Amino acid sequence: MSQRILEDFQPGELTCRQLAELVSDYIEGVLAPPLREEIVAHLTGCSDCSAYVEQMRRTIAVTGEIAGGEVAPSTRASLLALFRGWAGSP
Amino acid sequence: MATKQREDDAALLAALRAGDERAFERLVDRHQAALVRVARQYVPTQEIAEDVAQEAWLGLLRGLDSFEGRSSLRTYLFRIVMNLARTRGVREARSAPFSSLVRDGEEGPSVEPERFISSPARGAGHWASPIRPWSQSAEQIALSDEAVATVYEAIEHLPENQRRVVTLRDVEGFGADEVCDLLGLSEGNQRVLLHRARTKLRQALAEYYA
Numbered sequence: 001m002s003q004r005i006l007e008d009f010q011p012g013e014l015t016c017r018q019l020a021e022l023v024s025d026y027i028e029g030v031l032a033p034p035l036r037e038e039i040v041a042h043l044t045g046c047s048d049c050s051a052y053v054e055q056m057r058r059t060i061a062v063t064g065e066i067a068g069g070e071v072a073p074s075t076r077a078s079l080l081a082l083f084r085g086w087a088g089s090p
Numbered sequence: 091m092a093t094k095q096r097e098d099d100a101a102l103l104a105a106l107r108a109g110d111e112r113a114f115e116r117l118v119d120r121h122q123a124a125l126v127r128v129a130r131q132y133v134p135t136q137e138i139a140e141d142v143a144q145e146a147w148l149g150l151l152r153g154l155d156s157f158e159g160r161s162s163l164r165t166y167l168f169r170i171v172m173n174l175a176r177t178r179g180v181r182e183a184r185s186a187p188f189s190s191l192v193r194d195g196e197e198g199p200s201v202e203p204e205r206f207i208s209s210p211a212r213g214a215g216h217w218a219s220p221i222r223p224w225s226q227s228a229e230q231i232a233l234s235d236e237a238v239a240t241v242y243e244a245i246e247h248l249p250e251n252q253r254r255v256v257t258l259r260d261v262e263g264f265g266a267d268e269v270c271d272l273l274g275l276s277e278g279n280q281r282v283l284l285h286r287a288r289t290k291l292r293q294a295l296a297e298y299y300a
Contacts, residue, residue: 015215017206021199024285028266051221052292058228059292063245063260065238069123075140079118079147080111086151087109 014038019049023056099163106154118147121164124262125171131254132172132179142178146171165268168258172272200289222300237295244294248287255280256287 011034019042025031026039043050071079105113125146130139149170157166207216224231231237245253245261254273258264264272270280 015206016217017199017201017203017215020201020205020289021285024288025281028281028284030266030281048217048221051223054228055221055224055296056288056292058224058231059241059288059295060260061228061232062234062237062241062295063256063288063291064263065232066127066242066245066261067124067263069127071118071122075122075144076115076118079122079144080115082144082148083111083114083151086148087111 011038012041014042016042016046016049016052019043019046020052023053026053027057027060095162096159099159102163103154103157103159106151121167125167127257127261128168129171129175129178131250131257132175134179134182138178138182139175142175143171145174149174161268161271165264165272168264168272200286222296224296224299226299231295231299237298240294240298241291244291245287248290252283252287252290255283256291259284260288 019026019039022031022035022039026036029036031039043053102113102117106117122143125143126136126139129142129146130136133139133142146167150167153166153170157163161169205218207213207218226234226237245256248256251273255269255275258269258272259266266277266280269275270277273280275283
């Protein structure tokens with residue numbers, strides 16, 4: 001995917017369209033250094049892509065907020081019963 | 091697997107094998123909600139997902155003696171729940187109500203080509219219209235129930251593969267390696283699915299906030 005979008009990539013000429021396909025890999029830190037540097041250079045001069053990358057980071061942060069959740073007392077009780085049954089079995 | 095993780099797992103295993111209820115409760119607090127969320131992706135109802143999570147706990151306990159520590163205890167637990175949920179999902183003839191109808195496209199760009207200028211004379215490849223800033227700060231958005239609900243709903247509508255990857259990576263916080271292992275994906279494929287999912291989730295928030 002990122003390979004295809006970069007087929008016609010020229011150093012120093014990374015477009016917003018190409019960057020949009022690399023943004024997740026960029027945030028992940030898995031891009032090769034030359035490409036990462038291209039992105040950093042592009043972001044310095046492009047407020048739209050800077051906003052886009054920032055919004056992607058916020059999206060990931062919000063997604064992480066879905067995690068968690070209390071264990072209902074009834075669930076806790078039945079899981080503990082299960083554990084006691086297992087621990088007490090030979 | 092990091093040394094710290096291995097030591098934590100070893101201590102936890104010893105406690106569980108010794109019948110330490112507190113250790114088991116801590117494990118339940120840490121993983122129960124996530125187990126149900128992951129199971130829910132394969133089975134038709136919340137009740138069945140909770141049932142599957144309970145079976146997974148039993149599976150974990152019964153398998154403790156043969157657990158060799160090749161993966162973390164957490165990855166082991168999630169592998170159990172996913173195997174159980176898959177089997178149960180097939181039996182219940184389920185697939186996600188929306189996502190199974192969506193083509194699981196992994197070809198083509200993740201952002202629509204129309205969002206970019208196509209004419210070389212006008213600067214091909216640049217955004218056709220500005221990225222509109224979001225009306226709330228990063229902190230406000232992260233704390234907003236509406237934002238979380240918006241993303242939650244957008245995840246429900248993702249194609250199945252993207253939904254599974256983004257749930258494990260960005261909701262439950264598994265690393266890329268663990269997700270490849272759990273879902274049987276190549277590293278490249280995992281990255282593509284994650285990218286496409288994140289792009290859609292950002293778009294859902296953008297529609298809400300911009």
